[in-house]
Every structure is written in C-alpha cells, then in structure tokens.
Amino acid sequence: MSIPRELTYQELENKCDTASFPFSNTSKLGTYEGIIGQERAAKAMKFGLKMKTRGYNIYMAGPTGTGKTSFARQLVNEIAINQKVPDDWCYIYNFNKPNQPMAINLPAGMGKVFQKDMEEFVKTIKQEIVNAFDNEKYEKEKEEILDEYESTRDELLAKLSQDAEAQGFKVNTGSSGIYFLPIIEGKTLSEEEFENLDDDIKDQIDEKTNILQQDTLEIIRKLKNNEKETKKKVAEWESRIALLAIGVQVNDLKEKYSKYSDIVDYLENIQQDILNNLDEFKEEEISEEQPQLIIPWMQKEETPLHKYKVNVLVDNSNLKGAPVIVDFNPSYSNLIGKIEYENEFGSVSTDYTKIKPGLFHLANGGYMILQAKDVLSNPQAYEAITRVLKTKKITIENMKDQTGVVTVSAIKPQSIPVDIKVILVGSSSIYHLLYEYEEEFRKLFKVKADFDEEMEKSNENILKLASFIGGFCKKENTLHFDKSGVASVVEYASWLVEDQRKMSTRFNDICEILCEACMWAECDNAKYVKAKHVKQAIKEKNYRNDRLDKKLLDMLNEGTLMIDTDGREVGQINGLTVMDMGDYSFGKPARITASTYIGESGIVNIEREVELSGTSHSKGVLILNGYIGQKYAQDFPLSLSASLCFEQLYGGIDGDSASSAELYAILSSLSEVPLKQYIAVTGSVNQKGEIQPVGGVTHKIEGFFELCKLRGLNGKQGVIIPYQNIKNLVLNDDVVNAVRKKQFHIYPVKTIDEGIELLTDMEAGVKGADGKYKEGTINYLVSKKLERFALAVLNSGNHKK
Known part of the structure; x- marks a missing residue:
C-alpha cells in the first residue's frame, strides 16, 4: 500500500x-490607463467601435465589478474626442401641416444662433409693423382710398335715388338693405298707408317696384364690387407697407441661411403668414403694468408670433468630438424624448415648443452606454432601442395618457435620422437570454465583448x-x-x-x-x-x-451539530460543504452516513426522496451505482440496497462534490472497515473511480480546520482533496502554518482507491489474473459482501419457487 x-x-x-x-x-x-487582464474583451470592443456597418452594436458581457462600464466610457471617450461634432437639431412650425412640426439640422452651435435670430426678428418686426402703420402717410393714403370708395358709393346711391324718384319712389337704406317707399301726390307713403290703397293702385306700384328692383340689383352689385376693390386696395397697400417694414429683416435672414433650403422656405412662409395676419401686428402691445381681465373659462389663444419660435432640441455648441452618453435610467421617454403638455383650466394642450429631447437625440452621431438590466426593467425601453436601431430614425410618440384629462391638441413631430453606436453592459446570463429569445437582438448586437472574472498572475x-x-x-x-x-x-x-x-x-x-x-x-x-x-x-x-459562520462553529464544537474530529467509524465520514450567503462564503463539515443491506433497490438518496437534493447532487449519487456495479458485480448480479444521508441537514443540497465521500461511506459499510473521522473529504467521482475537481476547496479546508483548531489540533487531522484542485488552494496563514508544523494535513488524490487507503490504512486491492481481489484488501471485503448479498437473493428466489 x-x-x-x-x-x-x-x-x-x-x-x-x-x-x-x-x-x-x-x-x-x-x-x-485601460483595462487589466481583458485582452479578448478589449480587442472585441475596439473592433465593434471601428465597425460602421449597421447592426454592429456591442454587448459587454461579464461579472459585475470587472470595470466594464468604466472601460467602455474610457475607450469610447478616447475615440469620440477625435470625431466630428454632430449637427444641432431644431423643431420649427410647419405652415403646411401645423400638427406635424418640422425637424431641421444645422452645424453644431448654429441651432441656438438661429433661435436667437428668430427671437430678434420677432421683436424687430413687431415694432417695425406698428411704426409703419402708425404714421400720417399711411393714414392719408388709406383715407384717400376710403374717400374714393365713399365717393363712388355716393354716386351709385344718388343715381339709384334719381331713377327711383323718376318712377315715383323714394329710396331708403338701412342695416337690412335698400328698400323703396312709393310717392303719391308728392307724399311718401308709410307702410300702413300703402296697405290702405286700392288693390289696382297697389298692383301698379308693385309692377313699377319689380322693374326698379332689377335696376337696383345692378347698383348693389356695383356697390359690392366697389367695397371689394376698396378692401383689396387697402390690403395691398398695407401689404406693401408691411413688406417695406419686414422685407429687410426677412431678406437678411434668407441670405444668412441661404444654404439651408428648409429655413429659406420657412422664412418665406413666415413672411406670408405676417401679411395674412397684419391686424394682429398693427395693434399696440398691452403694457405689462396694465391690468388684464382673466376669465377662467376662456382658453389662452396663441398669437401668430408663437409660430415663429425655434425649439432647439439638441445643442452641441459646447461639445468637443462625438457625444458619449452614459445613463442608468433608460425609460421609454428618456430614450426617445417626449412631448410635454400644458394644463389650461382642465384641458391639456401642447405645441412643438414643448418637444423635449431623449438620450437618442443627445447621443445622435456618437455613442450611448446603457446597463442591460436597467433597459429590461423599464417598460418598452428595449423595444424603443431596437426600433430606433432598425429604422435608423427617432420618432417621438407619447405613451397613452393615463391622467384621465382630455387632450385637446396633439402633434406628430417629424422623425429625425439617427447614426449611433449603442453599447449594452450586462451579465452573460442576460446576453444568452436575449440571444436565445430575441431575434432582433442577434441582428442588432453582433459584437460580444466577453469579460473574464480572472486573469493570469503574470509579472506584467x-x-x-x-x-x-x-x-x-x-x-x-x-x-x-x-x-x-x-x-x-x-x-x-x-x-x-x-x-x-x-x-x-x-x-x-x-x-x-x-x-x-x-x-x-x-x-x-x-x-x-x-x-x-x-x-x-x-x-x-x-x-x-461571519456571524452565521461563527454561530455554526460554536454549534459544531459543543456537539449540537454532531461532527467527530477523532476516532474511526464504520459507514460514517465527514464531507465538506460551502455555504454562500451572498456577501460571504464559508465552509463547514457535514456528517455523511451510509447503511447497506441485502436488496435490489440500489442506492437510495434520502435527500432526494424528501426533495432536498438538487439535480447535480442526485446525479452524483446515481453515478455511484455505476461505479459499484462496474467494479464489483462482473461475475454476479448486483443485489444491494443502500441509503445515504447528510445528517442534520434540513435545507437543500446541490452539487456533486460530496460524491466521493458518499462512496467512501458505502465502501466502509460494505467492508465493515471504519473510516478516520479526523480526515474530511471533498471531491467528485466518475463511474471509473477517478476523482474530479470541485469548487470552493479553500473555504472547505478552512472550515474543517477551524473546527479542529477549536477542539485542539492533534497532528492527525486533515482533508482529502482532488489532485486537480492543488492550484486552487489559497489558504490563510493559520492553515499554512499548521501544515508547516505538521499539525494539519492536506492530501491530494486521483482515485477512490487512493482515498480509501488513506482513510482506512488498508490496501485498496487490485484484481489478480483470476479476476479476484487480493484477500484482506478493502475491495476484497466489499466484493465478498456483495457476492454474499447476491447469493442470498438468489437462494431466496429459489426458496420461493
């Protein structure tokens, strides 16, 4: 051995x-400056930022706390600072479709210049128009036009009166029109006197009246034409005066913005709108000191001047390079912008000046960095992002009004074209979920920058x-x-x-x-x-x-939780577990017991039977059946019933890191050879009996060491770990010093046979040429016990027959 x-x-x-x-x-x-140990992710990021083709947006995947957002911000800023500053964007009034404001773009900084120019323009024309119409020349010319009108009117009415008198009638004019009164014997008859006349005379008068009315219609037509021509002359004269007053300002603006056809058209529309609403401009402004009557139920009416305002949606005048927007609240309205409403005595109204920009507007021409979790936790935010990236334009659409207040006006702003690179930062699990279930995600986020949670411990x-x-x-x-x-x-x-x-x-x-x-x-x-x-x-x-850690340690030390750290026991072993509390993880030993007896039910996992076992743990137990059958039951049927239990475990358990310890306990029960209780075990096992690496090995060793130290180190205590886990040992100084003083031991093993020899001080045993295990070995004792079980089952079957 x-x-x-x-x-x-x-x-x-x-x-x-x-x-x-x-x-x-x-x-x-x-x-x-830069990210440490993330060469693959950094290369992917640089590639994604260089790619200008549609759909090459970036998803930065990896654990929290690896510096993904900081690195993205730093790298993007380095690239963006050398790029062109994008245009400003403004919304202006659409004279052809008032409910569809027009979007115009101007070079960076010119948006607010245009806005200021229009503000100055409005102030200037208001005063110029008032001055133009408040002078003697205007009044004199207007009076001449009106005098001409009155003269022509008087001539027509005089002719009508002469013609009427010749027919024996007097002409009367009033608010209701022109009518005739008959004259008999030099006397003008009243309506009552006319009714008292003989019918023959009345018929003669009516006949003359009909003839006279035909002439009157021609006179009335001429009167209306005269009035119409007069109004036209007045309007043309006022238009000429207004054009003289505002023409210089309009032409100056048209010349300044001659490169921008939309603005030139807009200015021409403004000029025409001023001429169409001259009466609004001719009136003197109400002084601020003058009290105004406010009637609550009357809505405020917008003046024509309101239509000449410029809403600067995006002002890049202070920007250097392309914009880089980092945001942690990507709600729907924050992303695509919104239209604000104004409550006027119970009614809600809006206009193009109340359009507010979103993150897409601010980041247009540059980059936007968002947290994937934040995007998915905001309703419709993900849909807004994919829609903008697909359509390459930003369309502001207000979400359904939930206030219950009636909206009296609505606008549909013109869409704005967008050129942007979106960078989502999130976990790998979110990436895989989106990739699996969101078809658009695959098309729009083609670059994955995969961040690792570890790096090489190199000198560099x-x-x-x-x-x-x-x-x-x-x-x-x-x-x-x-x-x-x-x-x-x-x-x-x-x-x-x-x-x-x-x-x-x-x-x-x-x-x-x-x-x-x-x-x-x-x-x-x-x-x-x-x-x-x-x-x-x-x-x-x-x-x-570590409050819970120390509390469990006290319970172990005082025997409330039963763990032996000395002596030997049959079918009993100390396994090692890790408890993860989120912000703190620690290892603790757990007693594993096995009972074996004649039967054919195989190995029963008590935790699985009471639904405390996870899938990985259950799989590890099932593997033990395969190992035992392959190793010992080649010449006889496997007739074994065994039960495995984590004693005093009342919560769930998962993972297969205890499968080797469970197998040792079964082999001890079958061979009736006791196992050392002062050596704890961790490690997974496959069906070939090979020990496989596990996680949390450092915590597990330190957990068992703490208990042994508390009870007193006797120089025999230690742990068995998988050989492959040697590199994972980053133990605290107390454990290392105990190993140095030979007070604690750590044994790496590769196979079950190595482990069982260490736990029993007996040879595991190998098969000889005759297919039998060497007598006196652990495997020999196990094989003999299983052979006896199988014979008993066969004899029991024959007896029944």
Missing part, C-alpha cells in the same frame, strides 16, 4: 515575491495592478501602498478566484479592500499602507459578515 503524498506548506503558500517590483511604493508609478499584470492601485490612491487622495501592501492585494486577488496562478478582475471588490486598508493605515499613523493593513482590512471585513 502506498500512502498518497501530502502537500508541503511551500505548495500552499500564495506569496507574491516583491523582489522583482521596480518600485518602492505606488506613488512612484504612473496611473495605468501584477505591475498593471500596482499602477491601478497607485491611480486609485491619487484619485481618492489616500495613502499609497508600499511593496508589501501591493503584494498582499495581489494575494487577495488570487484568493478571490481561488487560484494560485490567477488574479481576480473584479476590481470593485479589490477597491473595497484598498479603501479599508487605507483607513486602517491612517488609524495606525503609517506613512504607507503595508501588508498588515491589507490583512487587517480583510480580517475586519470577514468579521463583519
């Missing part, structure tokens, strides 16, 4: 050698991490780290990923320790942060979170 080797303390030490550090402290280092990356620490200290204005302090942070980064050859890229977790170590160094009045301060920060952080 060959006892598996145990690991030396040198193999367990996760020490960072400071001899090769080219600095004495981090203040001597320059700040590292260690130096980058040291530069990162130096940059952090400068940014936060804290104490710098000396060599030992940096080395301890490197060791902590390895502990986070449980790998001696790797370091964590979860810089958020690393920064927490940097902050806390700086605080402890300041409390110590130290000049630099040293290794002892980093270790104190880690220790204090663990202490804040």
